[in-house]
Amino acid sequence: MIRLRLLGCNGGVGGDCRTTCYALDETILIDAGTGISSLSLEQMARIDHIVLTHSHFDHIACLPLIADSVTALRTTPIKVWALPAILKILEQHIFNDLVWPDFTKIPDEINPFIKLCPLPEGRPLEIDGYSITPLPANHGIPAIGYHVQKNNVALAFSGDTTDCPAFWDALKEDKALAAVIVECSYSRSMHEMAILSMHMDVDMVINRLAALPATVAGIVVHRKPGLEDEIETELRAGLAGCDLRLPVSGDEYSFSRD
Ligand SMILES: [Zn+2]
Numbered sequence: 001m002i003r004l005r006l007l008g009c010n011g012g013v014g015g016d017c018r019t020t021c022y023a024l025d026e027t028i029l030i031d032a033g034t035g036i037s038s039l040s041l042e043q044m045a046r047i048d049h050i051v052l053t054h055s056h057f058d059h060i061a062c063l064p065l066i067a068d069s070v071t072a073l074r075t076t077p078i079k080v081w082a083l084p085a086i087l088k089i090l091e092q093h094i095f096n097d098l099v100w101p102d103f104t105k106i107p108d109e110i111n112p113f114i115k116l117c118p119l120p121e122g123r124p125l126e127i128d129g130y131s132i133t134p135l136p137a138n139h140g141i142p143a144i145g146y147h148v149q150k151n152n153v154a155l156a157f158s159g160d161t162t163d164c165p166a167f168w169d170a171l172k173e174d175k176a177l178a179a180v181i182v183e184c185s186y187s188r189s190m191h192e193m194a195i196l197s198m199h200m201d202v203d204m205v206i207n208r209l210a211a212l213p214a215t216v217a218g219i220v221v222h223r224k225p226g227l228e229d230e231i232e233t234e235l236r237a238g239l240a241g242c243d244l245r246l247p248v249s250g251d252e253y254s255f256s257r258d
């Protein structure tokens, strides 16, 4: 069984909106947006692995803060997994002793508070019972999605991306797939903005989710603040009969297969 908590699944902040951060069980996070702040200090201290899709701020905003917050409760580094190009951006622009202390060397380089770990090449990342494999994304900067499998249940996360045929091709014939967590930042009227910012809009999502087997849930995330209702109305009209879910931050799902 996979327990997925959407600690943050909004495309921005304001009110109850929190940005991208998904918990797999108790020890793994996918992305480190402001959703992290909904965890208690004790829950945060149990996070051993953070797996990043890309370096945009809404996906890493709380990475510097969790590193600093749990120092008194942990004796081992939090491992931050990503493509080498994404880790380099973090080194240069976040943990640079200007924006934030370099917690990859504090208190010392042997046992720092966080450790930046490149994803293994050519094989899945195997952590805490999960097999995590990068999937293609198309977002204009180094960015990936993830295929996450535990026993015989799999989930696919699009990350931030505009329509990316290679992502959907990779999911074909995946008998273990229970859900696709796909971004839909913009409504139909904001198609041009979706193209410009390399995000998905309603029609791109309808086109892709309609082609999925009926057994696969479509979980739509990253709706931009203020567009939530418009996006929901348009998606529901276009995807009648699909297992379509439109979560708010804090929602939780469990997935299992017999
Ligand atoms: Zn992004």
Ligand SMILES: [Zn+2]
Pocket (backbone or CB within 6 Å): 011, 020, 056, 058, 059, 160, 222
């Ligand atoms: Zn984003």
